[in-house]
Amino acid sequence: MFDPETASLLRSAPEFPDLAPKDLPQLLTSHYAQIVSMRLGGEEQSSEEGGWTLERIADTYELVVSTNNDPSIRRSSAFVAASAQQLIARREELLEEEIVERENVSRDRLAPEIAAVLLFLAAEQYADAFEAASKVNIEKERQHYLVTELVRHIVDLAKGRLTDIVNRGNERVGFVVEQGSTVEFSAFIALVQSLVFGIENLSKVILGIGLDDTQIQSPKSVFEHVKSLAASIKRDALSCGVEFTFPGIAHLASLLIATYDGIYESALTRLEPPQGSDIEFWNNWIAFRAKKFPYIWPNHRKALADGFHHNGMSAVMVLPTGAGKTTISSIKIASTLSQGKKVIFLAPTHALVEQLTFDLQEMFPQDILGSTVSSDFDLLFQVGAVLPEIEVMTPERCLAMLSFSPESFDDVGLLVFDECHLLSPQSGKIRRSLDSMLCLLAFNRIAPEADTLFLSAMVQNGEEFAKWINQLTGRNCISIDLLWKPSRQARGVVIYAENDVQSIKANAKNVQVRLDKEAGSRAANLRAASSRELVINPYAIWGLQHNWLDLENNNAICTFTKLTQDKVLLSGKLYPNNISITPNVNSVASTLAVTSASSRLKTIVFVNQKSHAISTAKSISGALGENIVPTEDENRRWDALELELGGLEHSLLTKGSAAVPHNASMLRIERELSERMYKRADGAMVIVATPTLAQGLNLPAQMAILAGDKRAENDGRQLLEAHELLNAAARAGRAGHLANGIVLLVPEPILIFPENQSLNEDVVSKLQSIIPEDDRCVEISDPISRILDEISNGNTVDRDVMYLVNRLATLNDSENNESSLFNLKSSFAAFRSRANNEEQRFNSQLVELENLVKLKDADEIDQSLSILASQSGLPPLVLSRLRSAITKNIGALPTSINEWSIWLFNWFKTDSEAKELLLFDVKMSILGATGRNKNGELSDDVLDALSLGVRAWLSGFPLRDIEIALGGNPDSDNATAKACPRARELVGTVLPRGLSFIMGLVTRIVTEISPYDNQESLSSEAVEALSTAIRLGYDSPEKLAFSFSNSAILSRVGVHQAFNQEKE
Incomplete structure (x- = not known):
């Protein structure tokens, strides 16, 4: 924990x-x-x-x-x-x-909930203090208003609302003790007033506001004076000649002294401006941030002490999930902006890009600082695109921009790479990590004076990676390894008693035998009545500390508890002489989630298939039976969703559900609604998501339930990656909302424990997967090494090999390594080969790669196409044929976005190699979107069917009509068919990951040819809008522009309708 x-x-x-x-x-x-x-x-x-x-x-x-x-x-x-x-x-x-109900502060007593707030502040545990402050009841009956003011000050001190404290102090008029008050009470109120003044002075000190002449006492001396007086107010101080003590006030003053010592050094305003920065910009930003986040967390102070935020300093920072990666990176970003430079922030998934864009917009508001934060990846193929001050994007998009528009990076002073452990290839999939590593090499070539900041919770070899960055850039790069985090989880694994498992197996077997006898034949599978016998009490085994496994003494530091009185239903498989018990992970997770939500615990369930997120959420919602009343803002989104879908019956989200799904099949507006419903306290109690979306979810869950640790792959069920499990587990608890969360893994296969015996290896292994020694479970390696090994093994037709070869092949450039974007001799693979005395082998592999590149160079392709091939990773000959097809049609080229989409499909019909190559990554999605077998071929009739769906999308039809155009049946009684699965595949995958990219290539080639003088009807606006219009669903550049200028219209269909009404 x-x-x-x-x-x-x-x-x-x-x-x-x-x-x-x-x-x-x-x-x-x-x-x-x-x-x-x-x-x-x-x-x-x-x-x-x-x-x-x-x-x-x-x-x-x-x-x-x-x-x-x-x-x-x-x-x-x-x-x-x-x-x-x-x-x-x-x-x-x-x-x-x-x-x-007792008073918060009295002569003799300090409420424990207030003591907890101050104790956490004294311990510099600000997230815990924030949560503890949220539990304080500020106003109580018969409580003096000045005591209420004191309590409110303490709560705001913990929540970082120091400006509110200062404002209340400035606005407050003097007070008079009520007539008839006792001397004792008057003394008590005077002491309270002094503490109020002391907290107001402390707030000013933390905010960097100078104290005036009437406030010359330091906050600490005020608290010390009150403590001294409260211990004993002497007879000569009071006219009545009686001595009083105020132990409650004395204790409160003592805790405020400890609080002062805890938070004074952590004030954000004490952070000196970095050398060479614009002091005015820096001070404005610090003052702005201090209004909401006045304290620097202890782990961040260590990083700042190492000077990572100064210009000329790069860093590899490893800190746990939830330990404030974005917050600490904001200080480095502010330092860069104060130097007049721009920032690129890389995130591996579009969900995380969206989340980070929102977070950074709050941290660097345009109206206050004049800085713009954008994630507008529609600039992708525009030469000369101007970057805003902060641009958030995926590594793939950054690589494309570095290739197509290197001049856009002239003023970039910092590259931040979030989740940088994904630079390492995972599960045999290396394209994303390859693009990321090429992105780093290209960025260093284009912006050699820029700093870099790498962030991860899971990197094992941060120090080694930092040494490479140091060598690559020729600039200082430090490794910062911080294990502290502000929130924590109690992590456990669901387990069953061995005797209980044997008992339910015997019961199920007896029922099976009896029913077989009654039927006069043996059933091939477990009968329904037999399956119903497989109900069992779940237990949990909890690791009690981060290093719970004491290998030296062969001991596990853990505890057992019974999870719930409700039994869960397992499943079984029938064998000739036995029944094998299987985990039924989704059902078990659902039962636990219902119990958790019924106890008012916000719960997130992770399932391992998109479809399971929908069905599991429906199952949980049905069991909870609540109806969540939508807010006005949610109703606006429901209306937009109804318009976009053509009816809410086609939504994967049900209005009023107490449990909501969240997966990649959902439209963006559905996912936003799901998150909004779950985030609010009186909203949905459960959200069901897939682990792949865990990185983009920033939701305050009290309990995270992982329904299984395997997923279906082509070659059977495979274990989830360690980083996926840890990412999912980290959703429980969130700094500032919930310091302590709960994580439960429902494992595959089931785990059993015999009474009064030691843990078996399976149990130890599962518990270790979610409670490792620490979160650092990924060693960064270089995907380029994988490519070189494939070439050495003779696999030169591998798609990833050919992709890298095309990236490296630029005409007449093979002899000039200095002008190459990707200097592989400076790669991480090269660095590691030198460190391991394998440089000779690496160099010989590099020669093999260069020979393949030279073969590509031998193709008679002109300079511009060769460069485009390098920039896109596509074969030059395919691009040449695309340009030839465009050139031959000059005079009759398409003049609208719809016509361009038809033209593209017709070209695919005439060039099968281009079709297979350009559509390879979305081939299965195209087949799914047109209702074909996903292992089939991209025939002409598939393209014709797809073209109809694309046309309906561009023309502003709702999703149900697009589904009909693709041959689906949205009016079916079948829930899957009704949800428009074909249209969702088109909109969610085929368009953004396939056709939008290809249309960008078309734009690039047409722009280069510049045929406008030879065809007056050709619109440059339409050509330049192709990629974005295809992705967003607009059939004219005017509608696309209208959508950007009317962002309050939340649906594509709504934009089409509003545009048409305006034109009428």
């Missing part, structure tokens, strides 16, 4: 009799696992008589904070006390315990 650094902080707390600090991480995790199981109904509340209860731990260590002056002891004790307080609050919340 606790990362290594956080666990180390806990273990550094003082020792007490019968409580060893080294046991604190597992003790706290064990308590949390018990609480979770109690909430799900699996465990009864255990009595905690004697021993170190959570309450005793909290009280003891809170007292240490209040009385000890050693900063290191105070910080560790604060975190122990706050963590215990947090678990107590979670237990009360989860078990819905009746809480006695």
